[in-house]
Amino acid sequence: MASKTNNIVVDLAKQLDVVDKEFQTLQILNEEGEIVNQDAVPDLTDEQLQELMRRMVYTRILDQRSISLNRQGRLGFYAPTAGQEASQIASHFALEKEDFILPGYRDVPQIIWHGLPLHQAFLWSRGHFQGIQIPEDLHILPPQIIIGAQYVQTAGVALGIKKNGKKSVAITYTGDGGTSQGDFYEGINFAGAYQVPAIFIVQNNQFAISTPREKQTAARTLAQKAVAAGIPGIQVDGMDPLAVYAAVKEARERAINGEGPTLIETLTYRYGPHTMSGDDPTRYRTKELDSEWEKKDPLVRFRKYLENKGIWNEEMEEKVIEQAKEDIKEAIKKADAAPKQKVTDLISIMNVELPSNLKEQYEIYKEKESK
Structure with a gap:
């Protein structure tokens, strides 16, 4: 009678370790605003770098004023964005006007910069139907409230782009919690099977409302979930605007050249609550964790970089801040005047x-x- 053996058919630990090692975090700017990956620095002019910074500063002011307006009862639903400017604005900066954005509810800044009038964004927050009467030449969908549903929609929109022979992409966003939804897997699987021009961004801000990322999945990165769908995945320092821009720019080039979709995980952090609808982040986040991520602030990091290049200063930033406040003031008046x-x-x-x-x-x- 043959003796039993303890032969290992597959070294599962080694298998997982091999996968994990393939998903290193892309970083170009460190926390001090210094270049640490010269080979990956994107080809942006000084004017483009200034414009990217302008949009990030503007978006931070928009977030601060939106929180204030919400507390005054002048806005409805609102999901704070501070801390995620590099992830949101730098990713959008890599797009073209003809690209289609399918946002989640935190991704209002991207569709504003894509062309949605600011007063309509405020009306959307209030639940007014005029807020989603999107101009015909603006390639966006209204922000999706259902977690992850935009991933399936993006796969469909991207298939339409492919069938129509357009040189553009469909891009969507969700949070780390969205990767636990069935729609997430269905969307990336469909997109991979049909090799559609789609970019799927996961903004890993560490918490799905109050649930920490490590309690949602055994995967060590969210980017590696791309492996199951047979598509490329990349993890990026989501507080580094240059790294985010570079990753999305490359994904877009691949997509329009017929090389299919990409999944990008941006490691980021939301400084405020999940939404202004009663969430209290102090119940599940520590002051130490908040302090750790504040040191990685994308605006501080990028400001240091631009100042060291001699192309940004306090006067320029103050001008952006005042312009943002004035635009917001006029937009809320226009929203108030809606029937x-x-x-x-x-x-x-x-x-x-x-x-x-x-x-x-x-x-x-x-x-x-x-x-």
């Missing part, structure tokens, strides 16, 4: 031709609203 939303408005824009049940409801509410 009060009525039920008949909502019913009338739902269909080109109303079915009988909605026609009946329309008449009922029309009578109520006339009183």
Whole structure:
């Protein structure tokens, strides 16, 4: 009788270790604003670098004012963005106007910079239908509230781009929590199978509301989830605008050249709560952790870099801050001037031709609203 052996069929620990080692974090600027990866520095002019900084500063002020407006009751739903400017704005900076953005609810800054008027962004926050009456030449979808649903939609939009022979991409964003959703896997799998021009960004801000990333998955990186879909994945220092820009720029070039989708994980942090709807981050985050990430602030890091190059100063930054405050002031006035939303408005824009049940409801509410 043959004796039993303890032969290992597959060294599982080694297998996982090999995968993990393939996903090193791309960084170009360190926390002191110094170049640490010269070979990866993107080809940006001084004017482009200044514009990227301008947009990041503007977005930080927009976040601060939006929080204030929310507390005053002048905005509705709002998800703070401070800390994620490099991840959001530098990724958008690598896009072209013809590219299609499918944002999550925290990704309003990207669609504003893509062309959505600021007052419409405020109206969207208030739940006003005019907030999502998107201009025909603006390639965006309204911010998605359902976690991860935009990943499936992006795969479909990108397939349409491919079938129409367009030299553009569809890009989407979710948080680390979104990678635990079925839609995430379905979206990247479909995109990989059909080799569509899509860019999937995971903004790993360390917490899905209050759940730490390490409690969501046994994977050591979120970027390696791309392996299962057969697509490239990359992890990037999400507080480094140059690294984020470089990664997205390369992913876009691959996509428009017919080389398929890319998954990009940006390691970042949100300084504020998950949303302004009652979340208290002090219940699940420590002061030490907050302090650690504040030292990595993307604005501070990029400011040091530009100042060392002699192309940014305090006067330039103050000018951006004042412009942002003025634009926000005018936009909120315009949002305030929008007509009060009525039920008949909502019913009338739902269909080109109303079915009988909605026609009946329309008449009922029309009578109520006339009183």
